[in-house]
Amino acid sequence: MRQKRTESPSETASRRKFLSLGAAVGGALTACAEPQEVVEEAPKRLGRAPDKYGERSPFERSSRLGRASKNPETGSTRSPLQDFHGIITPSSLHFERHHAGVPEIDPAKHRLMIHGMVKRPLVLTVDEIKTLPSVSRVHFIECSGNSRGEWTDRKGPTAQHSHGLASCSEWTGVLLSILLDEAGVNPEAHWLIAEGADACKMHRSLPLDKCRDDVIVAYGQNGEAIRPEQGYPLRLVVPGFEGNINVKWLRRLMLSGQPAMGREETSKYTDLLADGKARQFSFTMEAKSVITRPSGGQKLAREGFHEIAGLAWSGRGVIERVEVSTDDGNTWQDAELQEPRHRIAFTRFRLPWTWDGAETVILSRATDDTGYVQPTEQALIAARGHNSDYHNNCIKAWKIGADGNVTHV
Amino acid sequence: MRQKRTESPSETASRRKFLSLGAAVGGALTACAEPQEVVEEAPKRLGRAPDKYGERSPFERSSRLGRASKNPETGSTRSPLQDFHGIITPSSLHFERHHAGVPEIDPAKHRLMIHGMVKRPLVLTVDEIKTLPSVSRVHFIECSGNSRGEWTDRKGPTAQHSHGLASCSEWTGVLLSILLDEAGVNPEAHWLIAEGADACKMHRSLPLDKCRDDVIVAYGQNGEAIRPEQGYPLRLVVPGFEGNINVKWLRRLMLSGQPAMGREETSKYTDLLADGKARQFSFTMEAKSVITRPSGGQKLAREGFHEIAGLAWSGRGVIERVEVSTDDGNTWQDAELQEPRHRIAFTRFRLPWTWDGAETVILSRATDDTGYVQPTEQALIAARGHNSDYHNNCIKAWKIGADGNVTHV
Numbered sequence: 001m002r003q004k005r006t007e008s009p010s011e012t013a014s015r016r017k018f019l020s021l022g023a024a025v026g027g028a029l030t031a032c033a034e035p036q037e038v039v040e041e042a043p044k045r046l047g048r049a050p051d052k053y054g055e056r057s058p059f060e061r062s063s064r065l066g067r068a069s070k071n072p073e074t075g076s077t078r079s080p081l082q083d084f085h086g087i088i089t090p091s092s093l094h095f096e097r098h099h100a101g102v103p104e105i106d107p108a109k110h111r112l113m114i115h116g117m118v119k120r121p122l123v124l125t126v127d128e129i130k131t132l133p134s135v136s137r138v139h140f141i142e143c144s145g146n147s148r149g150e151w152t153d154r155k156g157p158t159a160q161h162s163h164g165l166a167s168c169s170e171w172t173g174v175l176l177s178i179l180l181d182e183a184g185v186n187p188e189a190h191w192l193i194a195e196g197a198d199a200c201k202m203h204r205s206l207p208l209d210k211c212r213d214d215v216i217v218a219y220g221q222n223g224e225a226i227r228p229e230q231g232y233p234l235r236l237v238v239p240g241f242e243g244n245i246n247v248k249w250l251r252r253l254m255l256s257g258q259p260a261m262g263r264e265e266t267s268k269y270t271d272l273l274a275d276g277k278a279r280q281f282s283f284t285m286e287a288k289s290v291i292t293r294p295s296g297g298q299k300l301a302r303e304g305f306h307e308i309a310g311l312a313w314s315g316r317g318v319i320e321r322v323e324v325s326t327d328d329g330n331t332w333q334d335a336e337l338q339e340p341r342h343r344i345a346f347t348r349f350r351l352p353w354t355w356d357g358a359e360t361v362i363l364s365r366a367t368d369d370t371g372y373v374q375p376t377e378q379a380l381i382a383a384r385g386h387n388s389d390y391h392n393n394c395i396k397a398w399k400i401g402a403d404g405n406v407t408h409v
Numbered sequence: 410m411r412q413k414r415t416e417s418p419s420e421t422a423s424r425r426k427f428l429s430l431g432a433a434v435g436g437a438l439t440a441c442a443e444p445q446e447v448v449e450e451a452p453k454r455l456g457r458a459p460d461k462y463g464e465r466s467p468f469e470r471s472s473r474l475g476r477a478s479k480n481p482e483t484g485s486t487r488s489p490l491q492d493f494h495g496i497i498t499p500s501s502l503h504f505e506r507h508h509a510g511v512p513e514i515d516p517a518k519h520r521l522m523i524h525g526m527v528k529r530p531l532v533l534t535v536d537e538i539k540t541l542p543s544v545s546r547v548h549f550i551e552c553s554g555n556s557r558g559e560w561t562d563r564k565g566p567t568a569q570h571s572h573g574l575a576s577c578s579e580w581t582g583v584l585l586s587i588l589l590d591e592a593g594v595n596p597e598a599h600w601l602i603a604e605g606a607d608a609c610k611m612h613r614s615l616p617l618d619k620c621r622d623d624v625i626v627a628y629g630q631n632g633e634a635i636r637p638e639q640g641y642p643l644r645l646v647v648p649g650f651e652g653n654i655n656v657k658w659l660r661r662l663m664l665s666g667q668p669a670m671g672r673e674e675t676s677k678y679t680d681l682l683a684d685g686k687a688r689q690f691s692f693t694m695e696a697k698s699v700i701t702r703p704s705g706g707q708k709l710a711r712e713g714f715h716e717i718a719g720l721a722w723s724g725r726g727v728i729e730r731v732e733v734s735t736d737d738g739n740t741w742q743d744a745e746l747q748e749p750r751h752r753i754a755f756t757r758f759r760l761p762w763t764w765d766g767a768e769t770v771i772l773s774r775a776t777d778d779t780g781y782v783q784p785t786e787q788a789l790i791a792a793r794g795h796n797s798d799y800h801n802n803c804i805k806a807w808k809i810g811a812d813g814n815v816t817h818v
Binding site for chain 2 (some may be wrong): 021044047057060072073077090092101107129131132133172197199222223225229273348350
């Protein structure tokens with residue numbers, strides 16, 4: 001006989017909580033004496049035949065959200081986090097941020113060059129890279145400009161607006177450390193400068209100790225080739241570091257004694273503090289979370305049972321805890337965390353909840369395995385001022401009106 | 410400072426093996442004195458703007474494989490396992506098996522009815538189901554007719570032909586046990602009959618103890634809505650049971666004292682044994698594995714380093730071990746297993762290998778956490794004869810020719 005699956009303690013707790021809400025849930029479900037009468041007959045005609053590469057249902061309209069612009073090639077689109085299930089972001093809905101548009105690259109012609117302070121410069125084809133030892137790991141990527149509007153009065157009205165520059169995929173590729181070992185890094189090298197094959201040759205500098213740790217030269221995303229807007233055919237996946245440094249359309253890795261001090265690490269992607277100084281090379285994306293259901297723009301159809309669900313992540317490691325408040329921060333409850341929890345990946349949290357129909361505010365607060373706790377807006381502003389612009393990871397609040405409408409506070 | 414990621418013992422072993430192959434790998438990578446000269450310049454023109462719902466690169470042609478037929482609506486397509494990375498099957502390439510084509514269903518009109526031997530018949534909308542407590546779990550689904558040709562001389566020339574009726578997704582939905590508790594199952598009920606909304610009303614019978622365990626009424630697949638060909642808007646996901654019982658376009662769950670004895674569990678999906686008797690309700694998909702790279706139809710470009718990679722799965726639980734032989738079964742080595750390993754899910758295995766250029770045969774053998782070991786073809790035939798047709802999980806062999814061509818043995 002089959003083995004029973006063992007529930008985790010948090011799953012048992014969640015289930016117990018739900019079952020104690022029986023009456024509330026029961027109210028949501030329609031009992032009926034003659035069920036056949038209210039169910040449409042199944043169609044009597046044959047459906048369509050199988051096909052080679054499937055598409056989603058025409059009834060599904062969830063889409064990335066961009067801003068109208070004269071120069072869309074330097075723009076971004078945001079992921080519809082409020083529509084997602086689980087922890088994998090559908091590749092078609094992964095957020096975008098481009099500096100010179102999406103180049104169309106023939107993988108047969110593409111090369112990756114490793115040079116500079118190395119013993120043995122290398123030029124690799126994509127096929128050569130695919131023969132090397134590979135890893136697949138689930139990681140989020142988040143633009144450090146995500147939630148930028150939260151520093152201001154222009155706060156995001158939906159989870160997509162406020163947190164949609166973050167997505168999570170299963171990435172596959174070769175560890176950068178293997179390629180560096182093959183090239184033979186000279187002892188005077190301390191930085192690696194990664195350059196993309198877009199028209200602006202977007203490039204960023206990474207400290208070498210990170211490169212030797214967990215950085216992946218990736219060619220796979222969610223089982224298939226990386227999508228064009230995510231860097232096809234090669235992307236540098238730098239777990240936990242700000243999105244911009246996860247260089248797309250990767251063509252060049254130069255070992256160097258110094259960082260490049262390029263545009264994207266001086267004029268941009270530095271964090272201006274209240275005293276006029278700036279944080280530079282502020283790579284790591286700190287612990288963060290957002291409730292995606294219910295979230296801004298949605299409406300609770302009725303009083304009674306609802307599942308509160310959302311996403312949490314940390315660039316430093318594993319999400320250890322997510323607390324949810326349904327009374328504007330007066331009290332907090334531990335949400336259930338979806339297992340297994342991957343390092344530096346979206347973690348799904350869920351909490352059963354009975355809404356009494358009164359106006360309230362709901363919030364979530366993540367803690368990672370370094371003990372770091374997601375800060376309040378006030379704490380973040382106290383530390384960084386109002387001009388920091390990048391790296392906003394403060395607690396996000398949603399107001400639920402007596403009419404069930406969910407809005408930004 | 411950031412914490413270093415801790416390698417698992419199997420990762421360390423794999424890395425050590427690879428590094429000891431240094432010379433072999435070095436031979437695969439092109440060192441060059443003037444790398445700039447051999448690398449194409451990046452494009453100088455802006456790429457395309459972001460868009461709402463992304464597509465794969467036009468250079469990518471991997472596709473599902475079907476057979477020409479007068480009645481394609483009753484056919485199947487196979488997943489290109491040889492092209493996949495990691496453990497997630499891209500939804501667009503998930504295998505298909507239909508009995509009356511893919512119906513187009515408006516989720517706003519769709520209902521799920523739960524009736525029969527219950528205290529409180531229920532009719533649920535998709536939105537009502539989405540408000541209930543949810544789970545997301547990674548599970549494979551495999552048609553029990555997968556690898557059917559392996560009983561015969563018509564063995565699959567590629568991994569797609571021989572093993573492509575299996576795929577793996579992150580499924581999201583509500584546990585069936587919650588819905589059954591809401592409906593209140595009568596003590597005389599022992600079976601659940603699940604019916605789809607396709608034109609043939611495809612239906613199957615499940616034992617009630619399985620329904621109370623880990624079965625999911627799923628609406629999400631890999632982060633977004635289930636794809637039409639996987640059952641949009643609702644599918645019964647029955648972890649580890651043959652694909653056919655994972656009823657798509659789910660519209661009806663009837664509690665009953667007896668199984669339905671429908672066409673798909675009498676005339677079809679029973680396993681004819683050598684003595685003329687048949688196995689019926691042979692639900693579970695046993696442990697199985699296949700090497701996907703190198704696999705039939707591929708060619709090793711050169712002697713030296715190659716990574717052997719593949720997929721293993723078991724309907725009974727977790728894959729504990731995959732052994733690989735590169736000498737036609739004379740000796741076996743443990744492959745590295747990709748962590749974390751999910752229960753009843755694809756598990757990726759990898760083994761570094763130096764090919765000496767001589768003709769050989771490679772094989773893989775999976776063991777699950779019940780101790781079950783994937784059988785040889787001879788052992789399977791001894792137990793089930795030649796007419797069993799369904800549930801072929803024997804060890805698959807690939808021959809590598811001296812010219813590098815990989816073919817079925």
